[in-house]
Amino acid sequence: QVQLVESGGGLVQAGDSLRLSCAASGRTISSSAMGWFRQAPGKEREFVATISSSGRTTYYTDSVKGRFTISRDNAKNTVYLQMNSLKPEDTAVYYCAADPSGTAQSIRGRAPHWGQGTQVTVSS
Numbered sequence: 001q002v003q004l005v006e007s008g009g010g011l012v013q014a015g016d017s018l019r020l021s022c023a024a025s026g027r028t029i030s031s032s033a034m035g036w037f038r039q040a041p042g043k044e045r046e047f048v049a050t051i052s053s054s055g056r057t058t059y060y061t062d063s064v065k066g067r068f069t070i071s072r073d074n075a076k077n078t079v080y081l082q083m084n085s086l087k088p089e090d091t092a093v094y095y096c097a098a099d100p101s102g103t104a105q106s107i108r109g110r111a112p113h114w115g116q117g118t119q120v121t122v123s124s
Helices: none
Strands: 003-007 010-013 018-025 033-039 046-051 058-060 068-073 078-083 092-099 118-123
Touching: 003 092, 018 033, 018 092, 018 118, 033 068, 033 078, 046 068, 046 078, 058 068
Parallel strands: 010 118
Antiparallel strands: 003 018, 018 078, 033 046, 033 092, 046 058, 068 078, 092 118
């Protein structure tokens, strides 16, 4: 069983940057597809970005393309989400997810392992 812990959230102003981290423990994530998702108040959880086990394949939701970058360091068992040019509409709880048997594409629809989330608030 893999445990995921997100960190790096906070309160920032529009245009600022944040880097979220997702540290995994319990097992290596080097063969797992990983993803970042978010849930804003009153809305359903949505996919933000996903990455393949090798890091060579990534997907982004349209609203964050060109602003967010997902990456991973398998040696550190950690996945990152660099968020630049933040907007108020990026305000949400951000969750990390892992799928040991999935792909960067399939994890957009389902993931067996989730972290507890970290709050990101962007003020205008």
